[in-house]
Amino acid sequence: MKKLTFILLLFLAGSGYAQKAKNVRFVNHTEFGGLFGRVKYENPYAGNANQVDSKTSLTIQTFNGIQIHDKLSTGVTLGMDWYKTALLNPIAGGIRYDFVAEKNVKLFGTVDAGYAFTWFHDDADGADTKGGIMVNPGVGMRVGKPGVAAFTITLTYKRQEAHITKVPLWDQKERYEDRVYNRLALRLGISF
């Protein structure tokens, strides 16, 4: 089901390519930044008291697509996220929508949705990490003259699922973790 959703999203995104207008404009938006979040969990070493830790992870991604409208471009986003115990590669369909056109400083909306794979992830012995659905909506600011390369800063919310099969402990016969990363993603990038 997850994979199906992903393929559908890719198809939707890719459909942009199909509509070859006369002057197709290629769009690239490449960013790097951090994924900021927290985790609140029961610490078994402290009597299962709730404990809160901060989390920061590095993320890079590149959006490649075409402009299908003055304000709207659509394409495919490839990324790489270095979570502490998972290296995930989300592949997503994405859109970028400019709220205003023809200005040097533009506010734009961004949405990416897809599925993350674990191609480059290396598991500890006995563990098995699988990726999952990713959604990443937010807004950004583009600074630069229209039609040439511009700097961007984006602030988005990123939700990434993952599933980890773990080695059972001595009194267990099965152990797995359903993981949802809920992160605030702050990214800098360039677009042209």
Add this chain to the structure above:
Amino acid sequence: MKPKLLLLCVVAWLCWSCNDQCKETRVVRRFSNATYSLMELRTQVKAESPRTLEQPGKMYVKGKYLYVNEIKKGIHIIDNGNPASPKFVTFINIPGNGDIAVRDNILYADSFCDLVSIDITNPTAPKEVGRVDNVFKTGLFDGGGWSLNESVGAINDQNVEWVTETVTVNCEDNVPPTTWWGGVIWMLADRASFSSSSASPQSSGGSNGQAGSMARFALDRNFLYAVSQSQMHLFKIDKPAQPVDFTTINMGWGIETIFPYDNKLFIGSSTGMFIYDNTNPAEPKQLSNFQHGRACDPVVVHEDIAYVTLRTGTACAGSQNQLDLVDVSNPAAPQLIKSYQMENPHGLSINFPTLFLCEGEHGLKVFDVADKFSVDRNQLAHFKDMHAYDVISLGKTLLLIGEDGFYQYDASNPKDLKMLSKIPVGKAI
């Protein structure tokens, strides 16, 4: 700029939960304590109408009948005259039963602390004919231990159930545990694991059935040998219906299996393999102790080679998953021939030169072991679509038991096993 839109975005950010949510789900063993009166337990051995397999344990074969242990509950008697359609005949209710041995028409079974002999001349109406009281002091079932309280005449038992629990974790503990609590004796497995093609030892005119690599009961001449966690009990069975407690030999902790072969007893323990000389069946003498790390280890023997498996897992502390071939031509000084890496080996059975090896959830592997130094290169087949716990090779047929049921295969071509029948767990035939 549209201030309303901006406001919306800010509110949205505030509302977003930027907490990682990680739920770890575990299937965990839970113990609950129960006390049973011996007086009551001793009235409960009786034949009942056939029932379905729920938690199959060890299996035992004699003639056309199969005896499948239902862990802690009793024994299913199955008519296997036609392996393509085995039929449940009777269920013998035996509280606290884990092991089986059959000599002629007498079935020996443990019932917590007692050894019970049951006349199975008529398999549809087995009846208790003898009992040796209070011989076993402690025991294990599926990780839960029981102990005998002789002063009040009761069994203090731990029931085991598997519960699913979900806890929030910190999303980062992805590494398997490297340290064990160590030395937890009750982790030792006490589930079944059977095999052998040549387990039938010398008999004294009587005929025995076949057990295998994980059996705790063995028959040799006029004795029944039963290993508990630290001792070997000898029962004299001159009169098969009336076993007599003969003697007890202390062996040290972690005894798991016994395999009689060629006037010797091969005893698997959690630390290694003991070899006992059994020329005089009343007085087994220890010849050697082959130490090979800490793991569960059924043993089967063919001629001068013992096949020993070691595995890790929930029930066994240890860090090796391997098959060891051990030269036992000089039983006083067993020597390692070679170790082969396996995935999670359980029971095994040899029908030389074919070795059947259960790999738990990884299925069943078949090896040609004619060349003892290249067993891994002579894997004949690997059947993955099953859970394999124990196997008994009867030559042309192969009996296999796993968590999901009991299977019989036509093994005339070991490369291409053909399933003859399957009795799934939880379903009637």
